[in-house]
Amino acid sequence: MTVDLAFLAGLEQDARQLDDLLAAMPVPTVRTAAQRAAAAAALDAIRARRSRIMAVHAEAIYDRLTDGRTRYLRIDELLAAAAAGYPGLVPLETQMAAESAREQADKEGYEIDQAIFLRGILCSPVAAPHLLDAMLRPTVRALDLLPGFAESGIAELESVRVERRDGVAHLTLCRDDCLNAEDERQVDDLETAVDLALLDPSVRVGLLRGGPMSHPRYAGRRVFCAGINLKKLSSGDIPLVAFLLRRELGYIHKLIRGVLVGDSWRSPYLDKPWVAAVDTFAIGGGAQLLLVLDHVLAASDAYLSLPAAKEGIVPGVANLRLTRFTGPRLARQMILGGRPIHAAEPEARLLVDEVVAPEEMDAAIARALERLGSEAVPINRRMLNLAEERPAEFARYMAEFALQQALRVHDADVIGNARAFARRRGAA
Incomplete structure (x- = not known):
């Protein structure tokens, strides 16, 4: 042609x-x-x-x-x-x-x-x-940072802190100035962080969690994610390519498929299981993230929401993925009607695996990480992901x-x- x-x-x-x-x-x-x-x-x-x-x-x-x-x-x-x-x-x-x-x-x-x-x-x-x-290939930035991370086990990025402890890559969202609202900086940092976790052979499993906030209303409390930064959207600082598309095709897709590292006859992709811990709330893009992770914990006082209709935009790939978890009716209530799902509601168990008291989160996270550290977990989660969302469909x-x-x-x-x-x- x-x-x-x-x-x-x-x-x-x-x-x-x-x-x-x-x-x-x-x-x-x-x-x-x-x-x-x-x-x-x-x-x-x-x-x-x-x-x-x-x-x-x-x-x-x-x-x-x-x-x-x-x-x-x-x-x-x-x-x-x-x-x-x-x-x-x-x-x-x-x-x-x-x-x-x-x-x-x-x-x-x-x-x-x-x-x-x-x-x-x-x-x-x-x-x-x-x-x-x-x-799905590693970013140049991640490859540059990889030797230092492999040696120290720590990477301090502006919006994400990565720390390797006992085979676990702890990715802590730390934009306390905006309740971890998403912008171009966070997308770049998260893709870098995900690459580091996937490429480091010492890491068996990854954890995503929000860090403590300095916002007066949530001072000292952990917050997972407040969704897209609408203030930056208004100012023209939420680009289509570097944010809206890179986010979906970059680090979120890598959380599902892994990072492309070569042409091995076994698999060209290097993938690992992921746990998410939701403290306080996961709004918009934060809730979308939960749909691609392998085990999700939520504090009993937390909530999830996809306020797409209110914002006027499409909530990422949630329209493709959400019905697998909730069925079509609840998915429409969340996306079209903006219905929040509180962790205490029965419907929350369609979206999260465990609901625990806030003071029990650390112990529950440790148990979940241990379960996903099994040798057979990576290949089984890979097969589940292929069955649930084929690349051509995506x-x-x-x-x-x-x-x-x-x-x-x-x-x-x-x-x-x-x-x-x-x-x-x-x-x-």
């Missing part, structure tokens, strides 16, 4: 005309109704063309960018290569850099165009598995998620919700 370069040449010219049109306008929040309509029509037209190109040529484009799938490019590297190799197909790096400096309300939404490209790749049964594997979901999440975070209702949250936090 070859790429229709003549079609792409026409697209490059149209992209330049669009750039000129938008450059002549003020930022989106102060445009007139006529300017907004003209910008929307031009963007819609070029996005339709980009979608048609990717529907036909995704495999050929991906093969060319990866030298016949001999090079593993992460999604940011792949987009940069596409911008250089196929002008007009995706936004330029300079455009994305300028866009990143704007508040969310003043962005043009170029991430939507990146999502169109990635949807085409992830829909391809040939390209998608290779891209998923590229995202790729198809992520193809649609990439586009729909990009559309949502640039929609007026999400921007308004995030801005209102930021104002409330600023006044507090």
